[in-house]
Amino acid sequence: MLMKQSTKDKFIKFKDYLLDIIYPRHIKCIFCGEELDNRSLHDTCTSCLHSLPFITRACTKCGSALSENNTGVCANCKANNFDFDNAKSVFEYRDEVVVLVHKYKYSSMKYLAEAMAGFMCDILSTWDIEPDIITSVPLHKNREKDRRYNQSKLIAINIADKFKLPYVDLCEKIVDNPSQTTLDVMDRKSNVKDAYKALLDKKENIKNKTILVIDDIYTTGSTSSEIARILKNAKADKVYILTFAHGFGDNVR
Numbered sequence: 001m002l003m004k005q006s007t008k009d010k011f012i013k014f015k016d017y018l019l020d021i022i023y024p025r026h027i028k029c030i031f032c033g034e035e036l037d038n039r040s041l042h043d044t045c046t047s048c049l050h051s052l053p054f055i056t057r058a059c060t061k062c063g064s065a066l067s068e069n070n071t072g073v074c075a076n077c078k079a080n081n082f083d084f085d086n087a088k089s090v091f092e093y094r095d096e097v098v099v100l101v102h103k104y105k106y107s108s109m110k111y112l113a114e115a116m117a118g119f120m121c122d123i124l125s126t127w128d129i130e131p132d133i134i135t136s137v138p139l140h141k142n143r144e145k146d147r148r149y150n151q152s153k154l155i156a157i158n159i160a161d162k163f164k165l166p167y168v169d170l171c172e173k174i175v176d177n178p179s180q181t182t183l184d185v186m187d188r189k190s191n192v193k194d195a196y197k198a199l200l201d202k203k204e205n206i207k208n209k210t211i212l213v214i215d216d217i218y219t220t221g222s223t224s225s226e227i228a229r230i231l232k233n234a235k236a237d238k239v240y241i242l243t244f245a246h247g248f249g250d251n252v253r
């Protein structure tokens with residue numbers, strides 16, 4: 001058993017090594033593949049930085065992109081009472097951002113986590129919150145086995161490292177239900193209900209703490225809200241959500 005595990009680990013390391021050769025980090029733009037100059041921000045070329053759908057006018061509750069005449073809360077937040085305190089995202093989930101997230105999630109391009117976390121750190125450094133702990137939205141263990149890693153956790157660890165904050169797994173996914181992406185809004189809500197559980201042995205890491213939860217995409221808010229609900233049931237003080245991209249908003253719908 002041990003022998004098997006170490007051979008597998010070696011193989012994974014070798015595969016990462018090969019991926020580094022095929023897709024060398026810090027050399028090509030993570031979005032368009034153009035060669036980078038030395039001063040590129042988060043491995044992204046200047047042209048992409050100018051054209052990417054950064055969220056500049058955001059819903060004050062969930063961070064979705066608002067149209068010009070809307071300055072408050074989006075329609076989705078007006079219709080729902082989400083349990084998290086506040087959520088923010090870097091990008092609208094469209095165009096090149098979708099391509100990048102797919103590459104990251106389904107092509108084992110783990111090295112992208114560092115640059116994606118970099119963009120999220122920029123948001124965190126201007127956000128008026130003081131998290132005690134960083135955590136991520138867990139995958140069910142069967143799914144994590146298929147993917148070999150939890151993509152949100154990898155980003156979260158990068159962010160925690162940069163801010164010198166502890167990363168701790170605080171919850172687990174107990175139901176291996178269908179992926180949210182195939183469901184409509186109502187189904188997504190029932191799909192996540194009771195799908196997660198706070199880890200009993202992490203109570204001290206949750207109680208009275210300000211927790212920042214990291215995920216790759218904010219879709220309808222139902223997953224973020226459910227995670228916040230179980231953490232608050234376990235006596236968390238505040239729960240904030242930071243995602244790379246936001247799938248709701250005036251431009252996305």
Ligand SMILES: [Zn+2]
Pocket residue numbers: 029030031032033034044045046047048049
């Ligand atoms: Zn580019």
Ligand SMILES: [Zn+2]
Pocket residue numbers: 059060061062063064073074075076077078
């Ligand atoms: Zn909103």
